[in-house]
Amino acid sequence: MSTNHDAHAGGHAASAGHHAHHEESFWRKYVFSIDHKVIGIQYGFTSLVFLFFGFSLMMLMRWQLAYPGEALPVIGSWFSSESMPDGVMLPEFYNQLGAMHGTIMVFLGIVPLAVGAFGNYIMPLQIGAPDMAFPKLNMMSYWIYFCGGVTMLSSFFVPGGAANSGWTSYPPLSDIATTGQTVWLFGMVLLITSSLLGSVNFIVTILQLRTKGLTFMRLPFFVWSQFVTAFLLLLAFPPLEAAGVLQLMDRLAGTSFFLPSGLVVSGQPLVNTGGGSPLLWQHLFWFLAHPEVYVLILPAMGIIAEIIANNTRKPLWGYKSIVYAAIFLGFMSFVVWAHHMFLTGMGTAISSFFQTTTMIISIPSIIILSALFLSLHGGSIRFNTPMLFALAFLPMFGIGGLTGLPLGLAASDIPLHDTYYVIGHFHYVVAPGTIFAMFAGIYYWFPKLTGRKMNETLGKIHFWGSFVCMNFIFFPMLIQGLAGVSRRLYDGGAQYAHAQGVLHLNAVMSMAAWTMAIFQFFFIVNLFLSMKKGEKVDSNPWQATTLDWAATPTPPLPHANFAQIPEVYRGPYEYSVPGHKKDYTPQNQLSEG
């Protein structure tokens, strides 16, 4: 602990010389902070709240799917007669919940958590930077994201309710939808602006602020994953922003970018100039939204790589191949998007192209996953809570990835398209995949933020409960999907003859979802309890090699992180190096020991 004490003293000396830092006001310190660590925590809390909110929307939907047309006891009476009269959910409200669940989980929950929170807090520490390259821009990104979130939520209160054209907002439906869609578009424009500012900041920080000796091939994989992710956000989001502007024009200025000629709505010909192309929206949307999938998964892989290397006490197997795979993955993610559009009448030549690229992109994912699996081989594994989540990530993401292959081939996609199979596949990637990685990351880095460990018992209950429930929620979806149940049915398939055989699964999935909510309370309690009562630990409790653990005090110094900017002498994962006295050699350690 003595080094810790010295670090604090050094930090005071350093900050005393800096005029801006003495006597920060409450607002500057906690609300409009420009310290990447505070901003990271702000992102973290906001996105966790949004994740829980999005999850709650889904829990409401699961009632309707399991017991269609029945009144929801107690909770149902909290809603207005425009959404749930007498506790029975209206179809319009169900559509709003569906669209908003997707939007909130992806754009307000996981991306801000994976990039805004983890990237912001951890990445500058791992590269030995005193802060992000543009601290004020960083603050702005958070607040624009916050405004975007509030805008999205406010859409529930406009006439006609929130956006109800699905999270993909396909026109012509979305062009003629209720006002909520306009609010959705404004919210998206804010969220996109926020991620653009954030991604510029991330790339510049990694390019410019790496400390001395930290070459690209010495970067922890987590930093690499954030680097590639930032490029995806930077270059994939603008086309959606453009599409959003065009759809706003359609809705507000009466243009017909996405409205074809001769459109008939509810038996009435639509008065518009026509000549637009609904497929244009799909191209622009999926140009973003496919890279977006990798935005969701890459930071998760980064977190898992850190935790696996640390808890197996071994270097990552094939670090270079993982890095190159991630770069290749990032690039390829831009040229596969139309596999979401096999049913739009594309000819065989162009769909062969997209099938080929889709098969190719599975290769780097498999390289990364295999390398992580092989990293386990021969390790003396520490089964703590972060590691359990990391270990569960591997097969869960594996299922998610492999179930995606049939969707990437036109012949098998045609029957599976828009069924629950797609929902099952995507959620296996993102829920027990990415969200488990996020939990792993929270359990892993919590001691760096607070100086205390989270409770292991509560953590293990949380893990096993979530792990079992996740599979009971999503595996039946694959079965229902193969049976041909459409994902868009308000009654869960009750009125379809071919769905009858798998209908009983709806109640199972719903029960599992609600049970999973109960297990999340173990996490919430653990989070707050451990802040006050958790076991106190020193600044490197996991005995890790990367700079975030090895070179900073706990918590890292405000506005400086390090008492002295460290220098890097070695690669990121020097665990159990033969001949060394300790089983780990930090990156900033000059001599072997």
Next chain:
Amino acid sequence: MSTHSAHSAHSAHDVKNEVRRYVVVFVALLCLTVITVAISYLNLPTLPAILIALFVACVKGSLVASYFMHLISEKKAIYMALLLTVVLFAVLMSLPLFAHSDPIVLRHVP
């Protein structure tokens, strides 16, 4: 600005040279604008008209980027980022177009 190391490449003499270059680029841009407008009044067939106009625009654009934005004297990092952007820009322009021009052909059976 010879005093500060950051811009040691740009001494006062260099700046004079560069200003001269800026003026040349400026005149070239104006001339190209006049040319492209003039060509548009020739009422050429659509395809050559588009190709010529885009070619002129590309020349003008690269003049601005190379000289006004000094891209010509930058280091590798920017080129890498811009190369990636250009490739993805091409992808964004071409793939929807290919998809559009390769529809499933519906044959009407008489």
Next chain:
Amino acid sequence: MEIPYTITPRPDTGLFNAKAGIWLFLASEVMLFGALFTSYILLRIGADHWPHHELDVPLATLNTAVLITSSITMVMSWASLMEKNFKKYRVYMGLTFLLGVCFLIIKGFEYTHHFSTGETPNKSTFLAIYFTLTGLHGLHVIGGMIVNGYFWGPGSKMWKTQPERFTNRIEVAGLYWHFVDLVWIFLFPVLYLL
């Protein structure tokens, strides 16, 4: 602790932070306008009739000249700072700002003319994409003018305290301004000439 490379370039990248940042931002702008140009192409292919020379070409040619001129005054204002001639900088930066105003006024004439003859965005896909592209470009011009106006007026105080950092800022503002010019260079033939 100070953030490194805010003023001096990092040796291996040759960039100071803000310059790296603005180039990345411009890369994203390329994709934004790229998506709009893609939309333009798809709409044009799908249209039965596409107007030729229906917009005011002489006025737009004048506007092109205005914007190109503003680009050279912008780069001259930066060059003046490199020569440590602050007065000259103020003149050139002021000119850049005024040329921006000039561009917007001419654009305003065009817009009011369209509206007075009933050519609103909802009349055809051509007018829709015309108004969207030029409108978005106009917003970029306004954004650039706000930045330039700030560096001409209150922001120029920094010249006294941190001349190198101020010069960097003007370079970055210039990169953005030239990009706005560059976008127009493509918008002009695409919308007016073809």
